[in-house]
Amino acid sequence: MDVLLILALALLLAWPLGAYMTGIFSGQKHWSDKVFAPVEKGIFKILGINASAGMNWKSYGIAFLISNLVLGVIAFLLLMFQHVLPMNPDGIGPLSWDLALHTAVSFLTNTNQQHYSGQAQLSYLSQGFVIVTLQFVTPAMGLAVCLAVLRGLMGGRNVKDAEEGEERDLGNYYQDTVRAVLRLMLPLAAVVALLLASQGVPSTYQASPTVPVVEQGQASVDQLTEQKIPLGPVAAMVAIKQLGTNGGGWYGPNSANPLENPTPVANAIETIALVLIPIAIVFMAGGLLRQRGFARMSLAVMGFLSLFCVGAAIYSEQQPNAAFSGLAEQAGNMEGKEVRFGTDLSALWATLTTQTSNGSVNAMHDSLNPVAALVTRSGMLINAIWGGIGCGFVNFIVYVWIAVFIAGLMIGRTPEIFGRKLEKTEISWLGVLLVLPSAVILTFTAITVAIPAITGNSNPGLHGIAQVFYEYTSAFANNGSGFEGLGDNTPWWNISCVIVLLLGRYLPLVIPLVIAGLLAKKRQIPFSNGTLPLHNLTFGVTLVTVILILNFLSFLPSMVLGPIGEALELTSIAGDLK
């Protein structure tokens, strides 16, 4: 019940939010101008830009890449020297260079894969200042690219005046990014942070208190006699961690930690925050494209896939963990889960966090039953069921382009989308995007598994391969969750993941921008009877099929070597026990 209520609330809140986002990004006057326009004016002055000047796809892409480079270098340096910088009351030491590089790139790419343990290895400055900033800015940058792609689909902002073949105005990158942070992320995050603080998420700059535990003088020498309760400005970070499809938590076990996610209500708030903006973007796309039918189809396709996966994961976790067979009562898999959430809310979170490229967790994915493990990695491989902010909908449009192309071939018409033809150049670029995930993920998995000295996995057998595959999938999908048993703070893991992170972030955002820029310049063919409609059931089913077939083709063998094989292994173990 609580699962359905959370999903319904997320959808109900995303709807008006989508309308608000349409308003602030449409370029027309909006009521929020009264509050934000003067602040933005000041910021644009500091940036030295004319915010009303549009950019073509090239300028937009360059601005996106350069601003990322600058931010990345600054973040790397601040992390590298955190031990000599202020706001470090617990006296935390320096990071190794490869760990600092991995951490900077991981947060820059909106991934938040963590090879460090937050509370123990990062200072308040690193977490509260560097990482929180990246958690605000990187989803805004992703959203900006998504906005440019959407404008490209409609022929650019200057569609009325420009001639065929002329460069189109896809918006101003800096205006989009600043607006997304100021008008969207900041107000939402402030509200969520206060709500979470009311539930018990720490919110303080004081050093962590140490308390003596209640039971003293036990025979066991291992039993702690005192506990240090790690605090900090946690609520502020957790809010944007959830809202910005970031996922990098304050504490090691993320939102499984009761300080980061203290109550079931806090859990409901964090779960809704996880999918809120990704769902709202679908509504926004409908508004900006003026294609409500297309948005409804998108919502139906994503919703169908999402709910199907949620159902499968919940069913999976309600089954007993095979290792407990005969050793405890027959009940759901509670290994790596918290009592206050139980199996259902943990499975819901695991599904949504991998679909949205968020990557925060409220239960340990390494200990999930195999079907739920399959669901989580499928969410990351598809990476377009809601998806990360901006990049998720861009990935979805890539699938739409491919589906349009295939459908066009089947009915023997030149494939077109919103009246613009997909031709050889665009298809070649799409080809790159098609091959990229499997090429990157499988290559790195193969190398790492082949050399046991660098693997560092903690579980034997097929699950060991699954751990490695999961880590690279999570990096490529910019998700950030992990099978955390992996010993991943090594130079090999840090550096190889940096490469995968960069490939997984920038190519899937920049290539669609190029395609959109090229499409925008084309002549618009008027709508006719022969036009392939993108808003009906037929196209929705085609799209689902295309999404599934593409991913099966790329990853079915690796799934057999991972969760599917593990499931079979477990059935045979259970058989032996009887």
Place this chain on the structure above:
Amino acid sequence: MNTDLISRSGISRAVSDSALSSQHAIWRPALGLAAVMLVTCGLVYSASVTGLAGLLFPQQASGSLVIVDGKAVGSALVAQPFSGDMYFHGRPSSVNTDPMSTGGSNLAPSNPALRDRVAAESAVLTERYQLPATELPVDLLASSGSGVDPHISPEAAALQLKRVAAARGIPTEVLGKLVEQHTEAPQWGIFGQPRVNVLLLNLAVDQQFLVK
């Protein structure tokens, strides 16, 4: 080209590469953006939200510390280790209930190490409570995700009731009442699972049945 476009289209919105032709125009907004965002998000947002939360919810914002006789004895959100017969026990922790190094076991269902661990713990509990293994609540055998899960299920508390009552020499029914008082229903009647906070329960037991 720039002026061309403007004059032809009659709009002031110029689309060209020229705005970005100079090095200056590429780097300055990027640097500016980084600086502005570090200040607004990293400083202004973090500090104002953290400060406001501290003002509005001082108890929750500072770690939900439990104060007994003017001294902090723990956090209501963080499990403490309990192993003696006088106390209710929490869930197994793979981090020795150390809040500074929280985490789960990360053992896969297929990992023999998990089966071995559960088998050992199951043997201890069947011996202690004189019950068949298949009646042991799962949450007392499964390690939590955080390693400091403050709660156990009401079934897990019920299982331990007799042991604690015997060790303290008090009637089971009296202690049972206290456990009932400390059983939390799903929050707002719908969210989450019924549960018992082990630290708060044990503190209440200590307070009501002074045995020191």
